[in-house]
Amino acid sequence: MSDSPILKVRGVSKFFGGLTALNNVDFWVNAGEVVALLGDNGAGKSTLIKCISGVYRPDHGQITFNGHDITGQAPMAIRSLGIETIYQDLALAENLDVGANVFLGKEKKKRLLGLIPVTDDDYMRAEAAKALQKLDIHIPSLRQKLVNLSGGQRQAVAIARAIYWNARLIIMDEPTAALGVPEQRKVLEVIRTLRDQGIPIILISHTMQDVMDVADRMVVMLRGRVAANVPRAEATVDLLVKHIIGAGEMS
Ligand SMILES: Nc1ncnc2c1ncn2[C@@H]1O[C@H](COP(=O)(O)OP(=O)(O)O)[C@@H](O)[C@H]1O
Ligand SMILES: [Mg+2]
Known part of the structure; x- marks a missing residue:
């Protein structure tokens, strides 16, 4: 373990x-x-992520983030410390525009005639535009409802929402699984941009090429345990696949 990890999971069951x-x-x-967090179906990847994000309470062990003990804390408390999780279904609102989605659950209000509270759509769109710009993502019109955007653009909105709220760690569960090739490339670029901005990422992926392209380190899970921890310099697809299927286990 390095000297000062920002996230530490110890002995979690x-x-x-x-x-x-x-x-x-x-x-x-x-x-x-x-x-990158790798492993066959049922290996425990999502359960680990959910213990980190507060969806599940671990039965044993401890999780700390930037020195805070977050073990068993509620998801909102963990989000407020800066851990943003982008689940596979993205949890976006299809019938709202880009700005409203970045602010989902935390809508900005203004008062009409100084009296009637309404959502401040212009403000939210302008702020969403800034977040997308930081990621170098272009969405032609921020007035578009999410339902009219491509898979890659929606993924971008989910990521923009995470960074807008000052994420200090972003967890992505299969971000490229449902995307076409150009969009997959864009999401990988965004992951690199985030890394260059110093934001650490946990990436769950089955796509070996994505993992080889962007990950600095690969952690392989097998039947609920960590089977391997492989730095990028030592990683090959062959080696990772061996660990994933359990052929790398000591007899
Ligand atoms: N809520 C749950 N209730 C019962 N069993 C679960 C639940 N969530 C996950 N599991 C089981 O825990 C194991 C790990 O699952 P999971 O973390 O989803 O694996 P992965 O994400 O690597 O595919 C699997 O055997 C799965 O069936
Ligand atoms: Mg899973």
Whole structure:
């Protein structure tokens, strides 16, 4: 473990009835690092992410973020410390525009005639535009409803929302799974831009090429345990696949 990881997961276990989803997991993220989380279906990746984001409470172990003990805290408390999680379904509002989606749940209000509270759509669009610009993402009209945007543009809106609220760690669950090739490339570029801005990322992906392209370190899970921790310099697709299927295990 490096000297000063910003996120530290120590000895975390999680049980669902008789099933051990996480078994004494140690995991960490250093400042400015992109960490890929790999593993077959059922390996425990989502459960680990949900323990970090507060959706699940670990049964054992401790999670700290920037020195705060966040073990078992509520999702809103964890978000307010700067951990933003982008789930696969993105959790966006299809019938609202880009600005409203960046502000979802935290809408900016103004008073009409100094009296009637209404949402301040111009302000939210302008702020959303700034967040997208930071990421070098172009969406032709921010008045577009989300339903009219492409998969990559929606992914961009979800990421813009995360950074707008000052994310200090972004967790992405399969961000390129549903995208076309040009959009996948854009999302990978955005991941690099975020890293260059010093924002660490945990990336769950099944796409080996994405992982090889952007990750600084790869952590492979197997049946609830961490099976391997591979720095980019030592990683090959072959080696990662071996760990994923358990062929790298000691006999
Ligand atoms: N809410 C739950 N209730 C019961 N079992 C669960 C629940 N969530 C996950 N599991 C089980 O925990 C194990 C790990 O699942 P998960 O973390 O979703 O794996 P991954 O994301 O790597 O595919 C699997 O065996 C899964 O069936
Ligand atoms: Mg999963």
